[in-house]
Amino acid sequence: MARTVRFHEIGGPEVMRLEDVEPGEPGPGEALIRVDAIGVNRAEALFRTGVYIEPVKRFPARLGTEAAGVIEAVGPGVTEFAAGQAVSVVPAFSQNDYGVYAERAIVPVSVLLPRPDEVDAVSGAAVWMPYLTAYGAMVEVGGVRAGDVVVVNAASSSVGLAAIHTANRLGARPVAVTRTGDKRQRLIEEGAAEVLASEEDDVPGRVLALTGGRGAEFVFDAVAGPGVTELARAVAPGGTVFLWGMLSGQPTPHPGFDLGMPPLNLRTYTVHEITRDPERLRRGAAFVASGLRTGAFRPVVDRVFPLEDIVAAHRHMESNTQVGKIVVRVDH
Template identity: 35%
Template sequence: MDTQTKSGKMVMFNQVGGPEVLQLTNINVPAPASNEVRILVKAIGLNRVDLSYRQGVYSKKPNFPSKIGFEAAGIVESTGSDVQHLSPGDEVSVIGAFSNDDYGTYGNLILLPAYAVQRHPKRLSFQQAAGLWVSYLAAYGLLMDVGGLKKGQYVAINAASSSTGLAIIQTVKKIGGIPIAITTSSHKKKALLDAGASHVIISSEQDITAELLSITGNGVELVLDAVGGSQFEKLIAATAITGQLIVYGALSREYSSWSTIEVLSKKLTIRGFDMTELLMVKDKVKAAVAFIEEGVTSGSLTPTISKTFPLAKVSEAHRFMEENSQVGKVILEID
């Protein structure tokens, strides 16, 4: 057990706003408490929730000065006295089951609760491992825990080019379902097909409802929507009788409206999902981690990296994410 405080760099922010509020700050990183781990970070995964949190539109408001970030990968530098499952030198990645009031991952030397640190499969690079858990745990929760996806069922995925969208496509294929990717940009079509999508719909050029009904015949059994807004009604119209529509994001700031009669007559289930309902149940997390590790080891689940930035260019990385041009995960690398 290391008892020394060490110097490090951490991205912090003192007010909500645009990417420019993020500041790389020199900090002192204390020795890990009994149930903590100190990690030498090699790569950091960026998520949409990071942008929302920085902008002040996430459900949890930041307390300033605020840390940021829920994903990273690196090497265990030291452990607290009660930590049994990890040792210095272990290559690990982070499961984001904590509050940014207490912890953050945007740094080169970070403290984290030991329960949120996991050895990752050797097959992954640090960059891939930094983009593993948020996306694939969300995919597992949506498809397995909540959606109950069965082999042969259709799944429509809105905002499919995100890291979570790609993780969902791969997970649907692993389960034996049929993934239909929905994206706004035609230039992303090939990448989505290469990622495993059976069909791709370009929402800016095609009628979502007509295309989904043409592909499925009787509608989609499971619709996963991270957008909302005006597209929501179109997705409901293409959902099969007794189908499910699960909302896991709100990229559109528009209000959604839909036909109540259609929901009633089709006996649809519409519900929201966030990661807490998976992360707060230990047995669910254990099952999800085992499923993901098996998929990574077998090669059926592999994080896709869109672009990497050095830690010092964190504001540029956030701006890139706000352009919505990426296909896959945006990563910060540590020199």
């Protein structure tokens, strides 16, 4: 049996329960892993509360798409991984099918990346989703170039920080947007060229001023909702707003009509565009690994909670006070 986090109804963090569950045996194309650390993802809170991009299909339901651990067994026909190998799990599956909030979990081998000896479990659980998300939107899809201005809101999140680091590596100019000025200095230290507070600053006005009236080539919006129209005012002609999150939980209008139909691109994006495409994942993993080797990239961990405190970990995430990734440690 393995201690496993499940929930039996839609609701807040308190609906999660730690239960003894038999993990089973891996089938074809699957591996059973001993989970040593779990990366907590906003998508899991959205799934738990019933407002994610896919609904919960059955109860009890599982959670978790990011982890690091060691393979205990592989299913029939699996040759690319072996028992005893240290790995990281990247998000590329439905939580209706798999979940890694557990001491041991079965996952598809297609979501595994080898974890080097020098990368510990906490780092291995914290680093991949943020940087693969930023890489996919900024390199594979967006084509960010040196000299571009990129605006990143929810900038203190793990994905926001990865976007700042990635923009700098590409030679772009990252403008971080956060709710208040409390995190301004930390974001400057993380590489933001400018930091704007959405509750204190005229964000589109400041972006236009910073760019000599041109606007930003890219906006990476993790909040969505009605505020997308204001952000779109800061976009250069032909520029793109990437909607890669929905923290507001509110309907998102298309801003083009309210703004007089400028040449504006509006695009939704999730990391699954990268992690579910083997060739894109191969390129993304190489990009992130090279950044880790040179020190341009690094896991930014806000706090580490034990598995027993999974409810507290989710409450901390929903407080929006963190800077970087929240990780859950699994003690065996």
